[in-house]
Amino acid sequence: MFDWFKTKQAKSRVDPVIGLDSPRLTLEVREKLRGRVMRVPGLSDEDSARLFQAGLKAVAKGGDMRTFALEAGPCDKLSSWQFTTLGNDMCRIASSIETKANLLRAGITTATWQYTSGGCCGGDPEVDALHRSLSGRQFSLKDGMKVGKRHIFPAQEDECRCRAVPVILDDD
Numbered sequence: 001m002f003d004w005f006k007t008k009q010a011k012s013r014v015d016p017v018i019g020l021d022s023p024r025l026t027l028e029v030r031e032k033l034r035g036r037v038m039r040v041p042g043l044s045d046e047d048s049a050r051l052f053q054a055g056l057k058a059v060a061k062g063g064d065m066r067t068f069a070l071e072a073g074p075c076d077k078l079s080s081w082q083f084t085t086l087g088n089d090m091c092r093i094a095s096s097i098e099t100k101a102n103l104l105r106a107g108i109t110t111a112t113w114q115y116t117s118g119g120c121c122g123g124d125p126e127v128d129a130l131h132r133s134l135s136g137r138q139f140s141l142k143d144g145m146k147v148g149k150r151h152i153f154p155a156q157e158d159e160c161r162c163r164a165v166p167v168i169l170d171d172d
């Protein structure tokens with residue numbers, strides 16, 4: 001009955017159950033997820049490390065919030081809303097990075113920023129207005145959208161509900 005489990009255990013070197021060597025956990029994903037956890041105010045190093053690991057495991061399982069909740073355990077520094085938002089963000093950011101990589105592999109180089117009506121970025125009016133203003137603008141999938149000195153990518157900002165819509169160019 002648990003043969004699949006044993007196979008997984010045998011294959012994985014880093015984590016016997018979930019597999020932190022998952023191909024989903026690219027360097028880019030790890031760096032972005034680490035950055036997301038670091039932006040949560042008031043966490044101890046220990047909490048940050050545990051939440052980061054929990055996020056990695058959730059992503060390795062294809063964006064599984066249940067895994068995040070189980071692995072992260074209770075964290076009294078975060079409200080349940082902050083906890084859920086963090087887990088959701090980590091899963092969504094990783095999924096967006098994966099989608100981007102797939103599009104680039106398919107030879108698609110450009111996307112359009114699509115703002116989701118109803119608000120973005122947790123209702124922060126400044127960031128929400130920025131993302132709204134980017135809607136419909138094209139950007140390089142490889143580099144992201146240039147905003148000031150930064151390059152940002154839809155769905156990879158905190159609580160961002162925007163999307164990258166692939167653009168098929170004639171000369172692609």
Ligand SMILES: [Zn+2]
Nearest residue numbers: 120131160162
């Ligand atoms: Zn957004």
